[in-house]
Amino acid sequence: MEVKARAPGKIILSGEQAVVHGSTAVAASIDLYTYVSIKILPSTENDDRLTLQLKDMALAFSWPVGRIKESLSSLGGPFPSTPTSCSTASMKLILALVEEQNIPEAKISLASGVTAFLWLYTSILGFKPATVVVTSELPLGSGLGSSAALCVAFSAALLACSDFVNVDMKQQGWLIFGESELELLNKWAFEGEKLIHGKPSGIDNTVSTYGNMIKFRSGNLTHIKSSMPLKMLITNTKVGRNTKALVAGVAERTLRHPDAMNSVFNAVASISEEMANVIQAPALDDLSITAKEEKLEELMEMNQGLLQCMGVSHASIETVLQTTLKYKLASKLTGAGGGGCVLTLLQTLLSGTIVHKVIAELESCGFQCLIAGIGGNGAEICFGAPSWL
Numbered sequence: 001m002e003v004k005a006r007a008p009g010k011i012i013l014s015g016e017q018a019v020v021h022g023s024t025a026v027a028a029s030i031d032l033y034t035y036v037s038i039k040i041l042p043s044t045e046n047d048d049r050l051t052l053q054l055k056d057m058a059l060a061f062s063w064p065v066g067r068i069k070e071s072l073s074s075l076g077g078p079f080p081s082t083p084t085s086c087s088t089a090s091m092k093l094i095l096a097l098v099e100e101q102n103i104p105e106a107k108i109s110l111a112s113g114v115t116a117f118l119w120l121y122t123s124i125l126g127f128k129p130a131t132v133v134v135t136s137e138l139p140l141g142s143g144l145g146s147s148a149a150l151c152v153a154f155s156a157a158l159l160a161c162s163d164f165v166n167v168d169m170k171q172q173g174w175l176i177f178g179e180s181e182l183e184l185l186n187k188w189a190f191e192g193e194k195l196i197h198g199k200p201s202g203i204d205n206t207v208s209t210y211g212n213m214i215k216f217r218s219g220n221l222t223h224i225k226s227s228m229p230l231k232m233l234i235t236n237t238k239v240g241r242n243t244k245a246l247v248a249g250v251a252e253r254t255l256r257h258p259d260a261m262n263s264v265f266n267a268v269a270s271i272s273e274e275m276a277n278v279i280q281a282p283a284l285d286d287l288s289i290t291a292k293e294e295k296l297e298e299l300m301e302m303n304q305g306l307l308q309c310m311g312v313s314h315a316s317i318e319t320v321l322q323t324t325l326k327y328k329l330a331s332k333l334t335g336a337g338g339g340g341c342v343l344t345l346l347q348t349l350l351s352g353t354i355v356h357k358v359i360a361e362l363e364s365c366g367f368q369c370l371i372a373g374i375g376g377n378g379a380e381i382c383f384g385a386p387s388w389l
């Protein structure tokens, strides 16, 4: 049996970091995906293995299934079949299984992704031998939600192979799960994301699961329907950073200055609410679209100022802001900050010449620019020949 799943990355239009502290945020899926393929293998007498191939990194990890079973069954298994947090005891055992694989020091940041894989795999499918292959179009650790896309794609593929969901394997092409399956998949992906981020808000796995555009607050999502075309330039500063450390840094600043930081989070919540209203308000002509774009630009700039207050901007982000401002374009960081990606709103009536000029100037600083499609489908699964591997 072979199943493929894909899950999109995301941009956060407003409210990153503050959303971890209960503020509203607005996010949208982008058309860059992480793909997971699972091939369940027939059980043999003595060489059953679980293999994880990270194709883009040219890395493969493999465990004898008996070894995983022996290690984890000391906890008294079977593992939970409903989404549950990985206990400290399970975590310790899984980390030992990851450590055995001797991940090269230069790629050690991948260990948390491998840990999330082992937890999701054993929880959802138990100890079946299989080969799992991962590929991704998303830059890792850049604020475009690669960690959530990975957990969503794992969960979707695993659930499609499990007895927990009912899917018609004869259907062709990419399929979307039903509502209750999406809810289950999103909960599992959140558990995986916790192992990578420490304390995620859940916005990244939720927008990757459901796709489109969402408003998110304290675990609750509201679907948003944009009444205007939204075009964003995404500039990757290529400055590596780690979401877990940045989220922890904001939490520490909040402990030091609770009143000031709570005021910042409240201001961010108001910005996100207003942004959602602007995006959804009817636009009857070019004039009203331009007026809405100007409001969005101002809200993005205000949000960026507050992200600076939280301590998550970076010299490379400031360079992108100054460069785009020269062309009268508004920008803000997206994701955890500290480097990673910056969003710039490209107004509908903006000339192509300006877009080319700003991209050329950003790229001359060593940054990488892309314009992604915004608001496509969320998680999808497919049975059949893997054309994308």
Ligand SMILES: Nc1ncnc2c1ncn2[C@@H]1O[C@H](COP(=O)(O)OP(=O)(O)O)[C@@H](O)[C@H]1O
Pocket (backbone or CB within 6 Å): 034, 054, 109, 110, 111, 112, 113, 114, 134, 135, 136, 139, 140, 141, 142, 143, 144, 145, 146, 147, 148, 150, 196, 197, 241, 242, 243, 244, 335, 336
């Ligand atoms: N395709 C992938 N293969 C392996 N690990 C991945 C993959 N995508 C994401 N990860 C895991 O997620 C981490 C990056 O997550 P994070 O710091 O949250 O940044 P972001 O989610 O913005 O890309 C990586 O260091 C790795 O552990």
Ligand SMILES: C[C@@](O)(CCOP(=O)(O)O)CC(=O)O
Pocket (backbone or CB within 6 Å): 015, 016, 017, 018, 019, 020, 142, 143, 144, 145, 146, 147, 197, 199, 200, 201, 202, 203, 204, 243, 247, 334, 335, 336, 337
């Ligand atoms: C900083 C945060 O708001 C978004 C993190 O996104 P990313 O991992 O940087 O793509 C954290 C969260 O909401 O879980």
Ligand SMILES: [Mg+2]
Pocket (backbone or CB within 6 Å): 145, 146, 147, 148, 197, 204, 243
């Ligand atoms: Mg992440």
